[in-house]
Amino acid sequence: MRGEKTHSVRGLERTYRTGSYEVHALRGVDFELCSGELVALLGPSGSGKSTLLNLLGGIDRADGGEIWFRGEELTRFDDRALARYRRRHVGFVLQSYNLIPSLTARENVELACAGAEGPIAAADALELVGLRPRMDHFPGQLSGGEQQRAAVARAIAKRPELLLCDEPTGALDSRAGVRILELIERCSVELGAATVLVTHNAAIAAMADRVLSLVDGSIAEARGNAPRRNARDISW
């Protein structure tokens, strides 16, 4: 279900330096993202998947190469412009749910929608993930699966153009995990967001339109899934 092109990545490089050590996390990555498309980044630990996701989300800075978002070069944004980009266009779902523990599920969603254009009402977003009855609970009062569902609601409520999911099922059992994947799949389709799903699990990658396999910071293989599998049919 590919729509118009949202992101272009060219020759992207990222190197981490710790003392005299250098780790080349990304070594010249090129690809494009379109709205409504679900792309899986597949690869073992240390292959650069999360680094690529962080750069796309504007929470890290590249050492070389370019990322273009709708005609603007993201890699040239200053901190303020990056914050604005994240606020308006990006939704994150991470392995650690990263909910604010002092805010209820509903308040967590409301917080993320501040400054977004035409967001989904917090209660509706939580309804979408099946959490409406527990929306006034604090994260400490929710199970891991519920917390991750709240995190998905928070990510989608602002109607992001880019939904970034980093091992979203990593801390969940398989049943709860599949439920999260179903939600991500549905949001990708219904909201038309470009969705990037980082996983090291090939079974999960089967739900993507495209799979980019990363090895040592480079895209070793790019393939399409035709047809892609439904999330509910995935198991591991």
Place this chain on the structure above:
Amino acid sequence: MNALPILQRKLLRELGRIAGQAAAIILVVACAVATAVMSFGVLRSLEQARAQYYERCRFAELFVSLPRAPESAAEAIRRQTGVEAVQTRLVADVAVGLAGVDDPIAGRLLSLPERGEPEVNAIVLRRGRWVGAGVALEVIVSESFADAHGLEPGARLSVLVGGRSREMSIVGIALSPEYVYALGPGMIAPDDRRFAILWTGRRVLESALGAGGEFNDLAIRVKEAAALDDVARQVEAVLAPYGAADVHGRERQPSHAFLSAMFHQIAGVGRIAPAIFLAVAAFLVHGVLGRLVESQRQHIGLMKALGIGDAAIGWHYLELVLVLGAIGIAAGLAAGTILGHGLTRLYAGFFHFPNLSFRHDPPSVLAACAVALAAMAIGAYRGVRAVSRLAPALALAPPAPPGYGRTWPERLAPWGPTGGTTRMVLRHLGRFPLRAALTVMGLALAVALQIAMLFSFDALDRILDFQARSEASDFSVLFARPLPGAAIEEAARWPGVLKAEAWRMLSVRLGSGVQAHVVNVTGLAQSARLRTLLDADLVAVPVPRQGLALPGKLAALLHVGVGDSVTLQPVGSRRTLELPVARIVEQYIGLDAYMDLDALNALLPGDPAIGGTDLAIDPARRGEFLRALKGNGIVAGISERSAVLASFRDTMLRTLTLIVSFFVAFAALTASGIAFSSAWITLSEREREFATLASLGFGAAEVSRILALENAILVGLALPLGSVLGYGLAWLVAQRLDTELYRVPLVVSAHTVAIAVLVVVAATLLATWTVARRLRRMDVAAVLNATQ
């Protein structure tokens, strides 16, 4: 056991990692130790200097002054049980003239025995020689006066005594234990240029005062301090035939009393301030170590899993805190020593001791170190206990998410306009109420400590305002002897005099029941405008036509109020009169009673008389006026109001500025330490929340605002609390300083509160800014992806 050296290596690395918090703790401990070392060191140095000086000069325990008594009376006193030594003297207040100096100089001329050193109240000859026997007009002058005018043996001065001016030659320069803190007549602070203590041969003074074989002053040493009251009663009985005498112990000897009040004050500062600083240090340790243990629970679990014992790991964390304490103690010892030397030098400027140098007080240094380490250990208690109690399996697992709930302001006003980040701040504070309360208390103490110190300047302003309102004269002239009322007309004709008002002052013993105090009672004319009595609100009140006006402190000492009667016995008289207390007035320095001049004269035998005059003069003719009075036989002393106030203000400012600056700086450091530590703990605990906010598109400034808001709420609560505590602490200080010598009015100006508040606000802003800078450098991706 093999693991211990590795743990110590870890300890050093931990110190590096929490350098900011460690510095805050070290600084606060250093402030505590420095204050204690400085205060008790200075106190010990002063006390030892005084004790050695008194011992060396055989300083009296009992002092007597009376108009006149024969030597035979002194012989009778020598025979009383408990009396060790008696020195009879003649003492006279005189006017001193120096060539080329127009300013009036007051002098106190004391006799020295014809042969040998005084048995009691000896003096320390610093330069020159003793006065010769006989009637040679030779004097020894006080070192402070000599130094102020650059006088050396061989110089000459004129002394107006017994109605005659005499040229005297300076043969020696000396110090006396009676004048360590030297206040001249009418002075409220030492003024070395305008007050001279002079010693001359007994026969010179006998001849000048016409007092052959008589004395008017006794200095007595007793065999046992316990027998002091008995000896005083015996002395009073022996001297009774010569009229009431002013017999008092060291507690009313002005120099001794002032020193004692000062010691009391230094000891108070030495006890209260370090206690406050150490309480704050314990609180900082509590917070920082608690957070460190929480953030290292997986390391702790790992160490336990590796078989390192609970005690060894607990000790590792306690050691970390004790190392900080030890560094703070070392810094405090160094700073306290430097400050102690500085303060001692300052005191040496107006306390005239033969030897005064700063010395440590080992017991209090040891006590300060021990208490500082104990405070560190108390602060560390909860953290170390948590380390010991953590089961390895539990420690290796991530901690349970903290439980939050709605705060009471939200429950009371759920419709309130609080935004998401405000709710986060309120709920976080509500989640850790004890920590928030302790932070508020610490910041409040920083405000309070400053107010308790800074209010001294307000009190000084009030005292100066009081003096300016109550005394409008330019000069006050003491006559050599009581003169008929018509003398005021002659005074009014002196060059430059615009207005002259008469007064009469009398030394009296005021009594009520078993209470009795020897004070001066001053008779003022109803028409007096140059000297005004003021009530507690500093509003002018008239001199009562009948009865006495007493300062509140004197009334309290005598346990009397308006309408009660007191007995009045002039010193040297055997008559006792009874007078009502007609009015209570305000007086901050000294204890003086007032009454109507005519009423006072009516109480005394003989014709009405006056003892001196207050003068307003034409400032352009000041020099002419002073030159005209030089050598005038009816003048025993002149004091210039502006000089009295200037010397008082300068003396107070010199001491206050230094001490108050220490405390304001220390309080600022403490406030910074607390605010920094609080912000750091917030950052460290909630790093993931802040990273999440960043991922949601909140800019660095918006996230920093959460830190700022949290500190602003804590400071907002601390400021009013600190202001109230500060007022209370200032009240305690004022109570502690309340003596017969002076009272410190409890005035806390808005200016003082503003400074205290601004210092704490600035310190908090600085600390918040420092932590916010670290927030800006946070690696959002790393924090978000770190395992919980």
